[in-house]
Amino acid sequence: MFSEDGSGLMPARRLLLIGLVAGFALFVSFAVYVYQGELKTQLWKPALDAALEKVNLRRISNQSNSSTTQDVSPHPMPFNVTDPLSGYVNVLDDRGPLKLHCNVCAMVSSSGQVLNHEAGTEIDKADCVIRMNDAPVTGFEKHVGTRTTIRVASHTSFQLVNKKKADLLVKNKGLTFVAWGPDKSMTRDGKGRIFNGLSKLAKELKDDVDMYMLTPQRMAYADKVFENETGKPRQSSGSFLSTGWFTMILATEMCDQIKVYGMISDEYCKKYPQDETRYHYYTSPGNGHECDLYKRHENGRKNVHRFITEKTVFSRWATFHNVSFHFPSWH
Structure with a gap:
């Protein structure tokens, strides 16, 4: 080597x-x-x-x-995907939140339009019948049906419902009553005037009626939906939400199919400028025409309901939630 x-x-x-x-x-x-x-x-x-x-x-x-x-996103955007009815809580502390599902719902408008048709029998065939505020059944059965499953009422209409409780509430055993209102009226600390009334009535009718109310989060959600759908914040635009708004949201969360009776579309008053249908079917004709009221509110600057705008939004929701409009039809 x-x-x-x-x-x-x-x-x-x-x-x-x-x-x-x-x-x-x-x-x-x-x-x-x-x-x-x-x-x-x-x-x-x-x-x-x-x-x-x-x-x-x-x-x-x-x-x-x-x-x-x-736009393929759902309308309205859900409050809670896994628990759609969360935020509707029982007025009584010892009872659970709202749990209700219906295959077919009939949502009955308070408009005088219902008097133009005898849809009572058809309405009664629905699994659940939804009414608003103090709209009565007695005396109008052939137009609006006889059954009531859910009644949705505003804080401003509660006293009217309370006065007519024998006909609107007690008469319907097992009724679900849903009340909505601003936090100051619905607070549970003893200062909420509407809550205090609801609580008293709930204890009185607890064997016949289940009474629910919207949480502050639910109320804020309703405002946010309005802003998302219209591009305008509710408060700064001077708008008040209607009971129809809260009722339609509830129906989209609770019903597989929604049939709306007696509600006009956003274009109705333009197509029929001379229409003199009364605003409520159960008030006298002299208490105002529906289209006149809708136009006045739509053009108002503050403290008004945007009825026509809401109807435009409902038309959009219809494609996502199997909603159809009857008497008058929207198509």
Whole structure:
């Protein structure tokens, strides 16, 4: 292995050995590099995947936006996806929140339009019949039916309902009563005037009627839905929400199919400018015409109901919640 002159390894063999050592060192370095690279990739993989996912989602979104402008999101946006009726709480502390589901709901308008048709028999066929505020049944059965499953009332109408409780509430065993109102009227601290009245009535009728109210979160949600659908904040636009607004939201959460009776569309008053249908079917004709009231409120600057705007929104919701409008038809 040594050279003939004793100077060490022979030149050729020495070069070969040096090459082998260098090659081995290079191989080890490369293996370490690869291992570290793989390790780093594994450590950063979650962040990398997340970033790529965002890019991919953005790309899909851009493709969707470029191919169509149709809004496919649900209307209204749900208050709670897993528990749609959360936020409707019982007036009595020892009773649970609202739990009610109906296959077919008949939502009966308080408009004088219901008097133009005898839809009572058809309305009574629905699984659940929904009425609003102090709209009566007695004396109008052939037009509005005889059954009432749910009655939704505003804080301003509660006293009227209370005065007619024998006919509107007690007469309907098992009735579900839902009241809505601002926080100051519905607070449970003894200062809420409407809540105090509801509580007293609930204790009196607890064997016949289940009474519920909207939580402050539910009330805020109703405002937010109005803003989302119209682009205008409710308060700063000078708008009051109607009982119809709260009732339609409840119906979309509770019913598989909604049949609305006696409600006019947003275009009705334009098509029939001379229409003199009364605002409520149970008030005297001299108490005002529906279209006159709708126009006055729609054009008002503050403290008004946007009835026509609400009807435009309802028309949009109809495609998402199997809503149809009868007597008059909206189509």
